[in-house]
Amino acid sequence: MAPTSVSAPASRKTSAKPAARKPAASKRLVVFVATRKGAWFFHGDAGRKTWKADGPHFLGHNISHVQLDPRDGRTLLAAAKTGHLGPTIFRSTNLGRTWKEARQPPAFAAPTGGLPGRSVDHTFWLTPGHASERDTWYAGTSPQGLFRSEDGGVSWAPLPAVNDNAQLRGWMGTVQDGTPDGPKLHSVIVDPRDPSHLYFAMSGGGVHESRDAGRSWTTLIQGLQVVEGFDAGDVSFHDPHCVRLCPGNPDRLYQQNHCGIYLLDRAAAPAGDAAADTWQRIGRKMPKRVGDIGFPMVVHPRDADTAWVFPMNGTDVWPRTSPEGQPAAYVTRNAGRTWQRLDQGLPGSQAWWTVKRQAMTVDAQATPALYLGTTSGELWIGRDEGARWSNIARHLPEIYAVEVAALP
Amino acid sequence: MKVLIPGALRSYTRVSHVEANGHTLDELFGDLERRYPGLRFRVVDEQNLLRPNMRIFVNGNSVRDLQQALQPDDAVAVVLALSGG
Numbered sequence: 001m002a003p004t005s006v007s008a009p010a011s012r013k014t015s016a017k018p019a020a021r022k023p024a025a026s027k028r029l030v031v032f033v034a035t036r037k038g039a040w041f042f043h044g045d046a047g048r049k050t051w052k053a054d055g056p057h058f059l060g061h062n063i064s065h066v067q068l069d070p071r072d073g074r075t076l077l078a079a080a081k082t083g084h085l086g087p088t089i090f091r092s093t094n095l096g097r098t099w100k101e102a103r104q105p106p107a108f109a110a111p112t113g114g115l116p117g118r119s120v121d122h123t124f125w126l127t128p129g130h131a132s133e134r135d136t137w138y139a140g141t142s143p144q145g146l147f148r149s150e151d152g153g154v155s156w157a158p159l160p161a162v163n164d165n166a167q168l169r170g171w172m173g174t175v176q177d178g179t180p181d182g183p184k185l186h187s188v189i190v191d192p193r194d195p196s197h198l199y200f201a202m203s204g205g206g207v208h209e210s211r212d213a214g215r216s217w218t219t220l221i222q223g224l225q226v227v228e229g230f231d232a233g234d235v236s237f238h239d240p241h242c243v244r245l246c247p248g249n250p251d252r253l254y255q256q257n258h259c260g261i262y263l264l265d266r267a268a269a270p271a272g273d274a275a276a277d278t279w280q281r282i283g284r285k286m287p288k289r290v291g292d293i294g295f296p297m298v299v300h301p302r303d304a305d306t307a308w309v310f311p312m313n314g315t316d317v318w319p320r321t322s323p324e325g326q327p328a329a330y331v332t333r334n335a336g337r338t339w340q341r342l343d344q345g346l347p348g349s350q351a352w353w354t355v356k357r358q359a360m361t362v363d364a365q366a367t368p369a370l371y372l373g374t375t376s377g378e379l380w381i382g383r384d385e386g387a388r389w390s391n392i393a394r395h396l397p398e399i400y401a402v403e404v405a406a407l408p
Numbered sequence: 409m410k411v412l413i414p415g416a417l418r419s420y421t422r423v424s425h426v427e428a429n430g431h432t433l434d435e436l437f438g439d440l441e442r443r444y445p446g447l448r449f450r451v452v453d454e455q456n457l458l459r460p461n462m463r464i465f466v467n468g469n470s471v472r473d474l475q476q477a478l479q480p481d482d483a484v485a486v487v488l489a490l491s492g493g
Binding site: 082083084085086088101103105107108109110111117118119120 | 416417445446449450451452453454455457459461462488489
């Protein structure tokens with residue numbers, strides 16, 4: 001299907017296009033694929049034409065996320081558990097040639113203040129810390145918890161202002177309230193301008209912000225909708241699926257939510273003004289037959305007006321499949337005023353997979369490519385910013401997360 | 409005492425049977441952790457509870473209480489519960 005444009009009134013101010021020159025092409029790229037049954041790494045050439053598989057790593061383990069440390073370009077962390085064993089973190093300092101287990105994986109503290117004790121089921125999300133804080137990492141878990149490592153992932157400490165905060169704990173609900181494979185703390189974001197400025201999101205339990213390195217948190221749900229009939233003032237009912245901060249404009253965030261696609265411009269008004277903390281539902285401009293429900297949210301490495309989503313069927317019983325069995329990405333290039341369909345090369349019919357919240361990403365090459373992993377175990381590349389899709393791998397286990405990194 | 413280790417934990421012990429000591433199951437897992445760092449947390453969670461899909465047999469009897477007393481000649485088996493698909 002050719003790209004189609006869905007127009008909307010031009011009311012939102014879009015960002016100035018980045019003045020910085022496009023980066024030179026890296027010699028090598030690596031795509032890190034985390035699956036229900038292990039991890040695979042795909043090494044690509046500079047042209048992103050040929051890919052060599054490296055794996056499986058941790059065959060049989062549930063790997064929720066694999067992340068490369070961009071500060072050294074060689075340290076990898078992998079969040080693992082198995083069907084029977086408890087959770088852990090594996091660490092490699094040589095791009096996956098050898099692995100060593102964390103000495104102290106994320107684990108909740110003993111219960112305090114009358115709150116029930118909790119046990120980490122799995123680490124779901126890994127985020128490298130600020131560029132100035134070498135060896136700092138953050139981990140989000142299921143059930144919801146936030147943890148920090150200051151030694152490169154060897155040992156992890158809980159953040160009590162999240163994990164033991166009675167109000168936040170109330171919004172987290174119980175395991176019974178969570179997504180089918182457990183309630184998640186995800187989208188841990190570090191402001192590239194300030195290591196003390198953090199965000200995280202919870203499914204369910206809203207979006208939260210700290211400006212003091214995680215010692216205190218405020219809630220960022222203004223403007224977000226909840227399922228019809230529920231109280232939007234109750235943080236418990238808010239279900240952000242994926243939140244991303246724009247590298248090209250760290251005052252702008254995009255969000256794929258259970259109830260639509262949103263944009264937040266922190267610089268839209270003076271600090272403290274409600275407009276600076278109010279999400280705008282930009283998904284209303286998506287085609288009605290597709291809707292604006294999905295899991296992943298991807299932002300351009302430089303252009304803050306450009307973002308991608310991968311819609312899924314969120315009607316009636318929530319099939320969580322591609323709408324009408326016709327998978328497609330959608331891109332906006334004007335901060336959500338219009339959206340274009342990107343499905344060239346993807347199956348045109350009877351493709352009932354979808355893409356989980358961590359399983360779609362973008363590289364930072366001069367002309368970026370998108371990468372996505374499907375619930376049916378396929379890895380795809382969307383060349384020219386998603387304009388042309390082709391398959392990299394098939395027959396992998398269910399894909400949980402996809403990350404890409406350029407190597408020197 | 410002798411401890412039977414399931415296949416899923418052999419990445420820690422490398423062998424199926426190991427020797428470890430303790431007056432209780434909790435102490436036994438403490439000793440196993442000292443000998444094989446990381447093993448205990450895969451079996452016992454941070455609230456000191458046996459993980460849901462793990463079972464422990466002492467002389468053939470199923471035990472879930474980590475305060476279960478042990479004798480030096482007891483035979484302990486760590487077993488993955490038969491579950492999943």
